[in-house]
Amino acid sequence: MHPTSQRLVRVIPRTLLKVSEQKIYTRPIPQSQDRLRPTLIDVLIKQQQAAGEAWPQNLRLERQLKKEAYRKVRPEVRSALKSLTKER
Secondary structure (H helix, E strand, C coil), rough: CCHHHHHHHHHHHHHCCCCCCCCCCCCCHHHHHHHHCHHHHHHHHHHHHHHHHHHHCCCCCCCCCCCCCCCCCHHHHHHHHHHCCCCC
């Protein structure tokens, strides 16, 4: 015999469930405070510095280059350089 929705409703009566009438949800963190939390790359770099020589050599962490780093590069070469610096 396969269980049906009517049978499942009879298995667990609502009176046995302790569901409160009031539902209070926690408010999400404001975006202004979310900016102050450390990013994943920051956390990983701190772990790398704490590990010192114990950090595996095959795990390389590099920050993403900002626009200011590309300003002095010629425009015709800039897009090729950006694609080279991004990991695939």
